[in-house]
């Protein structure tokens with residue numbers, strides 16, 4: 219086995235992926251792995267897979283997924299997994315023991331009332347905040363405590379609730395910044411190349427410009443190809459951020475309220491854009507208040523309330539969950555809804 | 562963007578033309594002296610503007626780096642007989658290393674705290690220079706021998722003028738190249754939104770450190786040459802007042818503008834010379850001019866005036882604009 223820090227807790231150990239190169243196997247016990255609250259590495263793997271030699275290594279981190287009961291989907295790959303994640307700010311626990319496993323090619327929504335901890339969860343999942351406890355895995359990299367830019371370099375793109383636009387450059391240059399790590403040549407070689415504007419750099423710049431322009435077309439911003447970033451309307455800024463995140467060529471996109479502040483037709487365009495991205499195999503974690511959009515595009519929904527997991531499942535299930543209705547509408551409304559169902 | 566690139570060449574050509582034509586009006590040694598001083602200040606300010614204006618990180622200790630470069634040249638050529646070019650390069654390398662070591666902890670700070678820390682660094686440097694009097698001559702300063710490149714000595718003002726003019730053009734060209742590269746975009750990005758930059762995979766700390774080192778190295782190089790040019794160096798050149806003068810030039814000329822740094826250096830080097838006729842009121846008028854500039858042209862001379870020109874351009878009839886642009890050989894993208 220070549221992956222040194224890979225935890226052996228292979229719930230997927232009997233799957234065909236086992237035979238493939240090490241980096242294909244995911245560290246996490248999958249949905250079927252029943253959390254028994256124990257964190258001892260010696261817990262026998264489900265399915266009785268062979269005891270791998272790594273099992274004995276103390277360095278291995280294992281976190282049985284705390285979710286009760288699998289949904290019987292059997293083992294599958296996970297691109298991003300978050301285990302027992304908590305984050306405290308002083309006395310406030312903004313995210314409280316949340317676990318999440320995101321499968322490739324799916325849209326995983328995170329919803330919840332304002333202040334539920336959705337943005338904090340995204341900030342933990344991309345390294346802006348370091349977890350108070352718990353861990354974050356991207357593919358088979360343990361990124362708990364890694365800096366924000368390291369997540370980006372491993373293929374995690376993200377957009378922000380309040381767009382983080384570079385107002386001191388053009389819209390196109392904003393997207394070109396997203397190509398940074400594909401252009402990066404190391405601090406010294408990169409500096410020499412940049413200062414002297416060597417032909418290699420000129421060619422790379424031309425390519426970057428073309429690719430960035432293409433991405434602006436993908437998100438529907440072709441009108442603004444020559445505009446300065448600070449001249450764009452709010453709705454366009456949201457899409458500019460998506461274009462910049464796509465320029466990373468990410469495996470996974472975290473979108474924080476991409477439709478917030480948009481009118482109906484703009485929100486529909488964002489929905490279509492997310493649909494297109496998923497069709498091309500993108501994985502998305504979506505925080506959004508626009509329920510129509512969430513129900514339309516999501517494969518799974520995690521509901522947070524006061525930092526804790528309230529419910530999780532496919533859209534229809536979450537929509538009808540009385541606890542979710544209660545969190546959103548208050549107790550009385552929830553009771554009304556229940557009695558209405560009873561009648 | 563081709564608009565940007567072509568205007569970049571126009572700027573360089575215009576600056577080269579000014580440097581080439583200026584000797585026609587430089588009628589005596591004194592005028593040459595002022596022009597050369599402007600050149601030195603402009604080179605330091607361009608480097609400082611990369612740090613302040615583009616990357617958004619303040620330094621109130623840049624005169625310290627300038628002074629260290631100057632003293633490195635003075636001591637290495639004077640006491641150890643090193644060739645001036647080698648001494649200057651060694652000074653730049655030494656100052657770059659110091660900036661690297663000091664910058665790592667300092668650049669974690671932001672805003673006023675960063676200002677305080679760089680201020681402290683500058684003060685420590687100037688204190689060390691004053692106190693190491695066996696090496697530096699202490700508060701009295703130290704004499705510095707003439708500069709020579711490959712056995713060709715810069716003996717008179719005229720030779721220095723062309724040398725510094727060429728060096729200034731080179732500095733402008735290098736800096737503009739940097740700004741318009743992936744690295745330059747990374748710097749501008751982390752200035753505007755550090756979180757957004759990190760989300761694009763940019764290691765903000767590493768880039769801040771890199772531009773801090775580069776900027777300090779520019780200052781050290783200019784310090785070395787300025788020491789050789791004036792033949793004498795005192796600790797005041799490494800002191801706080803000089804640091805503030807440099808930052809003032811950058812702000813007055815215009816943040817995030819290469820030509821702003823050049824114009825700011827020119828104006829604030831020239832004005833005190835012109836205002837000497839006012840004797841006692843010199844500093845009052847200088848202060849008033851600076852305040853008025855910042856009130857009426859808040860982004861600094863070059864960016865604010867450029868914005869004004871754009872606005873006036875829109876007021877003129879388009880046919881006239883086209884003719885004018887054809888005249889100065891500059892087209893604007895639709």
Ligand SMILES: Nc1ncnc2c1ncn2[C@@H]1O[C@H](COP(=O)(O)OP(=O)(O)O)[C@@H](O)[C@H]1O
Nearest residue numbers: 307310312330331332333334335336337338339
């Ligand atoms: N940096 C921070 N410092 C202190 N408290 C924070 C910080 N970030 C978020 N919080 C708190 O954490 C809670 C969750 O916030 P947030 O994640 O932004 O919620 P949401 O995105 O679901 O609306 C809120 O009570 C908020 O005040």
Ligand SMILES: [Mg+2]
Nearest residue numbers: 336337338379
């Ligand atoms: Mg939020």
